[in-house]
Every structure is written in structure tokens, then in C-alpha cells.
Amino acid sequence: MFSFQNIFSYQQQLSEGKTSCIDAVQFYLNKIKKNERLNAFVEVYAEESLSRAKFLDEKRNSGKSCGKLHGVVVALKDVICYKDHKISAASKMLENFVSNYNSTAVEKLLADDAIIIGNCNCDEFAMGSTNENSVYGSVKNALDESKVSGGSSGGSAVAVQAGLCMVSLGSDTGGSVRQPADFCGIVGMKPSYGTISRHGLIAYGSSFDQIGIFANSVQDVTKVLEVINGKDEYDSTVNQQKSLNLNLDFQSKKYKIALFRNAMEHQSLDNEIKKGIYELAENLKNDGNVVEEINFDLIDYIVPAYYVLTTAEASSNLSRYDGVRYGYRYENNGEDLTTFYKKNRGKGFGKEVKKRIMLGTFVLSEGYYDAYFTKAQQVRNLLSSQTKEIFNNFDAVLLPTVPTTAFEAGSMNKDPIAAYLADIYTVFANLTGIPGISLPLFRHSNGMPFGVQVLTNKHNEVTLLEFSDLLLKNYKRY
Numbered sequence: 021m022f023s024f025q026n027i028f029s030y031q032q033q034l035s036e037g038k039t040s041c042i043d044a045v046q047f048y049l050n051k052i053k054k055n056e057r058l059n060a061f062v063e064v065y066a067e068e069s070l071s072r073a074k075f076l077d078e079k080r081n082s083g084k085s086c087g088k089l090h091g092v093v094v095a096l097k098d099v100i101c102y103k104d105h106k107i108s109a110a111s112k113m114l115e116n117f118v119s120n121y122n123s124t125a126v127e128k129l130l131a132d133d134a135i136i137i138g139n140c141n142c143d144e145f146a147m148g149s150t151n152e153n154s155v156y157g158s159v160k161n162a163l164d165e166s167k168v169s170g171g172s173s174g175g176s177a178v179a180v181q182a183g184l185c186m187v188s189l190g191s192d193t194g195g196s197v198r199q200p201a202d203f204c205g206i207v208g209m210k211p212s213y214g215t216i217s218r219h220g221l222i223a224y225g226s227s228f229d230q231i232g233i234f235a236n237s238v239q240d241v242t243k244v245l246e247v248i249n250g251k252d253e254y255d256s257t258v259n260q261q262k263s264l265n266l267n268l269d270f271q272s273k274k275y276k277i278a279l280f281r282n283a284m285e286h287q288s289l290d291n292e293i294k295k296g297i298y299e300l301a302e303n304l305k306n307d308g309n310v311v312e313e314i315n316f317d318l319i320d321y322i323v324p325a326y327y328v329l330t331t332a333e334a335s336s337n338l339s340r341y342d343g344v345r346y347g348y349r350y351e352n353n354g355e356d357l358t359t360f361y362k363k364n365r366g367k368g369f370g371k372e373v374k375k376r377i378m379l380g381t382f383v384l385s386e387g388y389y390d391a392y393f394t395k396a397q398q399v400r401n402l403l404s405s406q407t408k409e410i411f412n413n414f415d416a417v418l419l420p421t422v423p424t425t426a427f428e429a430g431s432m433n434k435d436p437i438a439a440y441l442a443d444i445y446t447v448f449a450n451l452t453g454i455p456g457i458s459l460p461l462f463r464h465s466n467g468m469p470f471g472v473q474v475l476t477n478k479h480n481e482v483t484l485l486e487f488s489d490l491l492l493k494n495y496k497r498y
Contacts, residue, residue, distance in 0.1 A: 123220020195446025
């Protein structure tokens with residue numbers, strides 16, 4: 021019977037004739053069917069993925085050269101364009117919309133022989149921390165279905181967590197890969213801003229958005245990142261200098277690591293998570309690494325600055341969805357154009373998206389622009405300059421990923437501000453453009469997993485991945 025440990029061993033089995041791409045795809049299709057209640061997938065490409073698996077088996081058996089992701093079964097978040105397939109951003113606004121082109125990330129996956137098995141549920145337009153803001157309903161956490169999966173890439177996280185695919189892609193604007201990875205007990209990485217092209221990624225906050233990767237190991241994340249990173253003529257914000265050289269050295273090294281004292285002492289942080297990270301820091305010290313606590317006085321400004329800036333960008337990005345050229349169109353009974361727009365957008369967008377559009381419009385409005393938007397940009401600049409100084413002295417930063425383990429489903433509807441504040445540890449990486457990863461090292465007494473977040477300097481994914489592999493191999497506690 022087919023089983024999956026990691027990409028390397030799977031491809032070795034393929035080369036030795038011990039399994040086939042068809043076996044792998046059929047295995048995942050069966051598991052997806054059995055786990056429909058989790059609501060991880062919006063659409064499954066059953067016939068198409070089996071057909072591609074057959075093509076790849078024939079290609080390999082004929083002796084032709086195979087791509088780096090040959091036969092790897094991948095799921096996509098429902099904000100990443102795949103030509104001739106529906107993409108809706110989990111919104112009524114884009115109901116039945118079909119993409120007429122591939123995102124650059126998808127183009128690169130297919131060029132290296134990956135198999136795309138389906139697209140995954142998410143918070144509407146990637147706005148949310150629980151995956152409960154979706155026109156398709158909530159995604160359930162496979163470890164405890166009374167808990168949320170995390171958001172906004174909850175479907176992509178659960179697809180890997182429940183073994184419904186090998187790896188998946190999400191998007192991370194303020195933690196939307198790392199937070200659900202933490203809640204689901206898997207690896208979730210957000211590369212530096214500009215590492216992966218955003219061409220074909222539905223925009224939420226254009227200066228924050230980045231495609232991220234879910235997997236069960238650092239090596240599998242590395243394998244996918246190696247393929248989908250790199251310059252792209254369709255995205256001017258991509259690092260155009262060179263592609264990442266990910267010939268990593270997974271041997272044990274000694275690192276100099278920073279802990280943010282203000283973050284670890286924050287009142288929102290669960291005591292067991294705090295204890296786990298301090299114990300990890302002590303173990304790292306005992307093994308010859310340097311770990312120092314440093315002050316980071318801007319922590320309380322991070323979440324407000326993030327929400328001012330991202331909602332402003334969302335207000336601008338989502339203005340294109342008006343029901344005229346595309347998008348949900350409410351029946352027009354001869355109303356004027358303003359009423360027509362209001363009905364289209366009022367019925368097409370969900371509550372959370374409308375809330376963020378209104379907030380973004382407010383902070384950009386005359387009389388408030390300097391008080392909010394300009395101030396938030398100044399905080400962002402201060403964060404960036406302080407971050408550069410930190411990485412002049414340290415290899416990496418350790419942080420919690422989220423202040424608590426996975427929330428009870430529905431709990432954040434009672435206190436939406438609590439959901440925003442839960443982003444306190446993840447949005448820092450998006451504001452500054454640095455890479456971050458959540459690693460599943462611990463188990464809470466409540467039975468749920470929690471991770472540690474590792475951050476490194478911008479475009480230093482090599483150190484991030486090497487150190488992360490060390491942590492998972494030597495310091496995992498469950």
C-alpha cells in the first residue's frame with residue numbers, strides 16, 4: 021500500500037519501480053473522499069490529476085529526464101491562479117470565475133513535473149485567522165474538529181496535516197501560512213518578500229503578500245521553494261538579481277539567536293508556550309549556541325501598523341470587484357450606477373472583507389491619511405531599520421508563532437479584536453519583508469500542537485532552513 025514520508029524517499033521509490041504516480045494520486049483521492057467533512061478542498065481535480073499521473077509515469081518509464089518535483093502531489097490555496105480552473109478567493113464575488121492564465125508559481129510547478137490535485141478552502145480574499153470567513157464554510161482541524169484550522173490558508177494546512185496531499189501552497193500576508201501551520205502541527209514557511217513571484221496571486225495587501233509553503237519537513241519545503249522561487253518578468257517586486265541557491269548544509273552548526281524579551285513577556289502569551297520556548301532556548305545554549313534576550317520596544321505598534329496598512333491596500337486592490345467586467349452582479353432593476361455598485365459589492369463580499377475595506381477607505385480618507393496611514397508607514401520604516409540592526413548581530417530570532425493553541429470554533433466571533441491581536445508575532449515578518457517559518461516542536465497539555473517561529477534576515481532563507489532543520493531533528497518534543 022502506498023505511503024508517503026518525504027519527497028526524496030517517494031521519488032526514490034518511483035525510480036525503483038516500487039510505486040507509481042497513479043498509485044500516489046489514487047491514494048490521495050481516496051483520502052480526500054474519506055475526509056470531506058474537514059472541508060479542506062473547494063474543488064478536486066480527480067480525472068485531470070490521474071491523467072497527469074499516467075503521463076508522468078510514462079515519461080519516467082521511457083527514460084526521459086524528470087523534473088525536481090516529479091510526481092509530487094500539490095494542493096493550491098483558492099487565491100492562486102491555475103489556467104482553465106475556477107478561482108474564487110472563497111468569495112461569492114468571484115463565484116464560477118475561471119482563470120485564463122497560470123500564476124508563475126503554478127507554471128514552475130508544472131514545468132518541474134508536479135501534479136496539482138485540487139484547490140483549497142481559505143478565508144475570503146485571505147482575510148482572517150480562523151478559516152471561518154469563507155463562502156464554502158469553515159475548515160475543521162483534523163486533530164480536533166471542534167477547533168479552527170487557522171487562517172487564512174486553513175484548507176492548505178489541513179490538506180497536509182490530514183495527509184490529503186504531499187505539500188501545498190498558501191499565501192501569507194500577516195501570518196496566513198505560519199499560523200495555520202502552528203495550529204495544525206506542520207511546517208509552514210513564508211519566504212522573504214520578493215522571493216516568489218506574486219503574478220497570479222489574488223492581491224490582498226500587495227506590499228505584504230507572499231506565497232508560502234506547507235509540508236511535513238524542512239527538506240520538502242526546501243525542495244518546493246527551490247523550484248518556485250526566482251525572478252519573473254511579470255512581477256517587478258521579485259528579487260531580480262538571482263534565484264536562491266539552496267544547496268543547503270544540513271550539518272550541525274552553532275548559531276547566535278535573539279529572543280525578544282517584550283514578546284516573551286507579553287500578557288497574551290500562554291504560559292506553556294512561553295515555558296516551551298524558554299526551555300528550547302536553554303537547550304540550545306547547553307549545546308553551544310548563543311541565545312540572548314533583547315528588548316524590542318515596538319512590539320505594541322506592530323499590529324495597529326499592520327492593520328492600517330493592509331486594509332488601506334485591500335481597499336485599493338478590491339475596488340476592481342464591482343460586478344461590471346467580472347464578479348458577482350446583483351439584478352439591476354434600473355437603479356443608478358452608485359446603487360448598482362453598492363448592491364454588487366454589498367451582496368458579493370462577506371462581513372470581514374467589507375469591514376476591512378471600510379477601515380482601509382477610512383485611513384486613506386482626507387483628514388485621516390497623515391494621522392493613520394503616514395504614521396503606520398513611519399512605524400514600518402522604524403521596524404525595518406531595527407530589524408537590520410538585529411541581524412547585524414544575530415543569525416536568527418526565535419518567537420512564538422501564535423499566543424495560544426488553536427481556538428475553539430466560533431470563539432472569535434464573540435471577540436473579533438482578539439483575533440487581530442493574535443497576529444502579534446507573525447505580522448512582524450510581513451511588515452519588514454523577512455522570511456519566517458513555523459516549526460511543530462511542542463504539544464500542549466490540552467492535546468494541541470504548538471510551534472516556534474524562526475526569523476532570519478531578508479533573503480537569507482539558507483540560514484532559516486538550515487537552522488529549522490536542526491531544530492526539528494534535535495529539539496522536537498512530541
